[in-house]
Amino acid sequence: MNRSEVYVKDREIVIPGQKIAKGMTPGDNVYIDKEGFLRSALLGLASLEGNKVDVIPLASAYIPKVNDLVVGKIEKISGGTILVDINSPFTAVIVPPRNNKLGLEVGDVILAKVKAFDGMSSPLLTLEFEGLGKISGCVLLEIDPAKVPRVIGRRGSMLNILSSKTGSEILVAQNGFVVVKPRDHRSLMAIMRALEVIQEESHISGLSDRISKLLDTILAGGS
Amino acid sequence: MLYVERRPEKLIDENGLRTDGRRPREMRPIKMEVGVLDRADGSALVEWGGNRILAAIFGPREVHPKHMALPDRALVRVRYNMAPFSTPERRKPGPDRRSIELSKVIRNALEQAIFVEKYPGAAIDIFVEVLRSDAGTRVAGITAASLALAEAGIAMRGLVAACSIGKIGDVIVVDPGHDEDMWGDADMPIAVMFEDRVITLLQMDGPMDESQFNEALSLGMSCCELVYELQKEALRRPFVFVERKVVGGGQTV
Numbered sequence: 001m002n003r004s005e006v007y008v009k010d011r012e013i014v015i016p017g018q019k020i021a022k023g024m025t026p027g028d029n030v031y032i033d034k035e036g037f038l039r040s041a042l043l044g045l046a047s048l049e050g051n052k053v054d055v056i057p058l059a060s061a062y063i064p065k066v067n068d069l070v071v072g073k074i075e076k077i078s079g080g081t082i083l084v085d086i087n088s089p090f091t092a093v094i095v096p097p098r099n100n101k102l103g104l105e106v107g108d109v110i111l112a113k114v115k116a117f118d119g120m121s122s123p124l125l126t127l128e129f130e131g132l133g134k135i136s137g138c139v140l141l142e143i144d145p146a147k148v149p150r151v152i153g154r155r156g157s158m159l160n161i162l163s164s165k166t167g168s169e170i171l172v173a174q175n176g177f178v179v180v181k182p183r184d185h186r187s188l189m190a191i192m193r194a195l196e197v198i199q200e201e202s203h204i205s206g207l208s209d210r211i212s213k214l215l216d217t218i219l220a221g222g223s
Numbered sequence: 224m225l226y227v228e229r230r231p232e233k234l235i236d237e238n239g240l241r242t243d244g245r246r247p248r249e250m251r252p253i254k255m256e257v258g259v260l261d262r263a264d265g266s267a268l269v270e271w272g273g274n275r276i277l278a279a280i281f282g283p284r285e286v287h288p289k290h291m292a293l294p295d296r297a298l299v300r301v302r303y304n305m306a307p308f309s310t311p312e313r314r315k316p317g318p319d320r321r322s323i324e325l326s327k328v329i330r331n332a333l334e335q336a337i338f339v340e341k342y343p344g345a346a347i348d349i350f351v352e353v354l355r356s357d358a359g360t361r362v363a364g365i366t367a368a369s370l371a372l373a374e375a376g377i378a379m380r381g382l383v384a385a386c387s388i389g390k391i392g393d394v395i396v397v398d399p400g401h402d403e404d405m406w407g408d409a410d411m412p413i414a415v416m417f418e419d420r421v422i423t424l425l426q427m428d429g430p431m432d433e434s435q436f437n438e439a440l441s442l443g444m445s446c447c448e449l450v451y452e453l454q455k456e457a458l459r460r461p462f463v464f465v466e467r468k469v470v471g472g473g474q475t476v
Contacts, residue, residue, distance in 0.1 A: 204470065
């Protein structure tokens, strides 16, 4: 058994191709080269947990995965299919069941689940689960899909701060669309600003504290 | 005023200096910046001597026309384009023989570095726009595009650094400038995935014997190392700035 070596600190920014470690378990966005070095495949943050090495991306496109919950915007309705923008390189489709009008119109925002995606043809969405369907009376915001885990936080901590402080309902979908039912105008402004800050500063520790403070100041009437 | 290009009497003077005052193994100043275009998924601006090169990445995104999509990997498309005002005399806009060839050469140099199999059915579009040209645009373009790819969050085996090596008489010079490109004896652009020492582009225009070639190749590697160090710094810089802003004071990473 080889002794394991680590060349970077936890949460250090790594460049594509940079050697991170040797003799450890490769996780997400890490590949092993011919000499057995674990190297980053992305520009991101190295994350070392126990024996496992991951790279947390700093930017990425949303590639659909089966069973992901996504928020989409109806883009086009034609014949038997509905085309949905899911903030991804791929436009998703919904095929409504026969004789079953879903009552969707262009511009509607929906919560859906990815039913099938083979990487080639359009991802197929479904609404046939409890709680899925049209969402009305809300604001649709967009964040970088790579930052979705940051906005949710560890066990939902960040999302908790955001929704409890602003008294708003917030839904963060895997694809980077954020649906907000704000309490009032000021809380919406606070959420929008907080999302900006999370995307910009997520690589620096102490994020939750900063977001807490930021929300407090904006909600108290500051800027 | 009529622009007349004139060959300098000597490309290397009696003091061993080149027409722009550099020594044979001295590169031109290089400046790199990423994230210069907000609308693109990734972008970079490289100022390399008199070159000004803008690279932009869109992707992974849906392929249009659809029949071009590849079932097992991403389609990488490169457009190398020179602006009409990029050359000493106005250049007719639009693709020509040279820019079509360079697009292909740059695509080949970058495609090997990208994990194309991670994005089946998608397209990665790379745009290399030459705003001002001063010899060595293809290597500066590859350098810029590689930075932009990393900034776009596209999975790669490593960054591609590139540099050009020239020959004047019997002297091997690094990073030939405009005069040396026009009237020099040979030039050899090299692109390397530096971390792996894998050469992804090697062209040679003009004659070189074996020992000259070997010298040029090893010099090229050293130059690419320098370019690679600058690339790494350029990619980290925006994050360092944000960190300074947040953490404050003179603390740096």
